[in-house]
Amino acid sequence: MVAALSRRALVSLPALAALSACTATGSDRSGIVVTTNILGDLVRNVVGGRTEVTVLMAAGADPHSFGVSAQQAASLERAELLVHNGLGLEEGVLSHIEAAVATGVPDLAVGERVDPIDYTADETAGQPDPHFWTDPVRVSEAVDLIADKVIEHVAGVDADEVRASADAYRSQVDELHADAVAAFEQIPPEHRKLVTNHHVFGYLAQRYGFEVIGAVIPSGTTLASPSGSDLKDLADAVAASGVPVVFADSSQPERLIEAMAEETGLDIAIVPLFTESLTEPGGGAGTYLEMAAANTAAIAEHLAPQ
Template sequence: MVAALTRRALVSLPLLAVASACTASGSDRSGIVVTTNILGDLVRNVVGDQTEVTVLMEAGADPHSFGVSAQQAASLEQAALLVHNGLGLEEGVLSHVEAAVAAGVPDLAVGELVDPIDYTSDESAGQPDPHFWTDPVRVGEAVDIIAEQVVEHVPGIDADEVRASAEAYRAQVDQVHATTAEQFGRIPAEHRKLVTNHHVFGYLAQRYDFEVIGAVIPSGTTLASPSSSDLKSLADAVAASGVPVVFADSSQPERLIEAMAEETGLDIAIIPLFTESLSEPGQGAGTYLEMAASNAEAIAEALAPQ
């Protein structure tokens, strides 16, 4: 383990040296670079058109696996502020984020500042859960945090305007929370059980009193894969729960869930949700507000008595 870390450090040193040599000084940096499109939407609602906001992750991409071009990587080190999720989410761009921070770019790891929770089951147990955006209350907190960091680090910003925009946008997020709570209030306690394609709804479950039965991929990352025993164990849990509904990310193939259905012999409904990425405009989750409202409606319709 030590040897591996040493090799990583030796490899990283030349990269950091090159980065430091060509990185802009603090006075030359401008704009905001955001890793994920969900955070990008929050940032854009906070800053409006006061500064350029560059979002690295395209609509529909997987935050665990998306990568960046050399040009995008360079843009991180030119930013006045780098906004990222943290908590291990952006696995494909982590090294670039670390290089930018090492070069002196101010960064905001949003997920680390909104009272993160740990995974509680399967192979990710005890590790921090990065999927805080499934809880609108934490998203509201994130909006305020983003606003203050923008005011502190981004030159040329009108602080009063940023804070007013954040307050107005947070009111919309709070309304989504209120509507979600009302919709979920119609779901009986015995039906508040979630099975997903991977562990992504821990924060939602905590906020709205759901039980997470399990996930087809028993991990917090889509880069993991289930074994046949994983599928059998989850199938048994679904059969015992009496709620044969599986929620799958709208961008993920359904073959794993279909395989689990074969294990149970049950007629399992597969309900698509937008879990880790916004969609293109007009496709159901073009903004965070649309994404959160769409998911809440889909879950309520699937689990509430008809």
Template sequence: MSRATITRSALALAVLLTATACAGPGDDEQATVVVTTNILGDITENIVGDQAQVSVLMAPNSDPHSFGISAQQAAAMERAGLLVYNGLGLEEGVLRNVEAAAEAGVATVEVGAAVDPIDYTSDESEGQPDPHFWTDPARVAEAVDLIADQVIDNVPGVDESTIRDNADRYRGEVEDLDATMADRFAEIPEQHRRLVTNHHVFGYLAERYDFEVIGAVIPSGTTLASPSASDLESLANTIGEAGVPAIFADSSQSDRLAQVLAEQAGIDVAVVSLYSESLSAEGGGAASYLEMMRANSDSIADGLLGQD
């Protein structure tokens, strides 16, 4: 082979590698499904399986209201084949990136808005949509079908029958979870089904399983708000009058305010940690949506039955 031939071959290879590295929307890069929160990420991964790459933006043990992303992750959002996000105001730190991806032509699905959302009914967020739909497995089962449809419609190269099979299998596991949670909560007498949480995060669970939410340490649907001294005093009085045995704090947040509230209540109140808004790392007790919800069900039941 002549030196000129070798040179032309090397040049052609360099051009090919450059073109591959710079592939944009419409190329192989578009086979990626980008998901904002790790809870939705786990659900989506179960649906997609090995049919496409799923990239989850939110790290384990993070707060969905405040987590941020890198410039590289923001760029990946704008090259995705599909962007799956919770919506209803949950991902406050990445909303502008979601909007930028949509403006760039990326197919997006706001899952929370499509599963019959409810509104907050008290405190600072009253009347606003509640984004925490995943605490109700029945709504998650609806979300499974929604995400499967969006993947099939928008991600090139996936096999529809495989996606449908994955979705059917996983939806069955979510429905089993729903039955397990109902059985566990049935152990709690009706007069003890009263919840006090770190912030307003369990409205859907309360509606599904017949609980009453009597208050939150942070009287808002977001962890970015702050309670006043009068807020804490009022809730402490409510807890004392209702005889609530436990306050439930989120594992991704400091429980300092919950501990202060427990002291102010003047009664023996346990502060119980829940994985309410984020999955844990592997081995942390809530590495998947199913594991998280089973752990929370046990913690809520034990806490309200005074076993914690």
């Protein structure tokens, strides 16, 4: 009996060795891994170059459909800190995030910590809305959350320096919010109505007193597709509200919105906004601050009385 147990113990040793070789310990981990490029920009502003920051999603990536490579998946388990959005945004990366956390990687699901709201329309009603970054006030809160986690988990950073970087960047985000308040005050309340290509501006609407009339894709994810009846319902709502413009993601084709206009005969302007991802530098939304300012300007320009 004892001999049999000893043989089983010996046989298990190589498997245990292999497992430990594949899973980084706390002392083996280094740097910060961030899923989305929007969060990556926030983290880099907080860290200020004091440690390595790896951002998984390149400029223009759709967080709903993005998938990681084997090398990227391995980097998650070697990180000192994993920063992700949560609330179902990174649909193709969730299993890798969960696997990394299971091995002991500290994580911050930012969206879950900034007073998230639920969708209120269509089949998504009651589900958490992950698009918190359309509200600069919540982004300001996120900056402090990131700073706290960096100081707690990343070796070698100076807490005072991280706090100073976070404070400086948060001041810029707060200024962005003040600018948005001033810009949107030029839009009468009865004109503060949004139609988009999918549900992404719920936080902006709540913060600045807009009403979301509907979305061409009746979902919080770009992976869904509208039916003919969806387009008809939205067209009826647009006609009843008198909304003159549909705001579409700058990276998405406009054919669905154009199809709605053709089907109903409505004369609707299509205005691009930056929603799910930053662009390359020079593309109009190379940073979060640039992205949010561009969206504020576009909305104010097209909804304020001329």
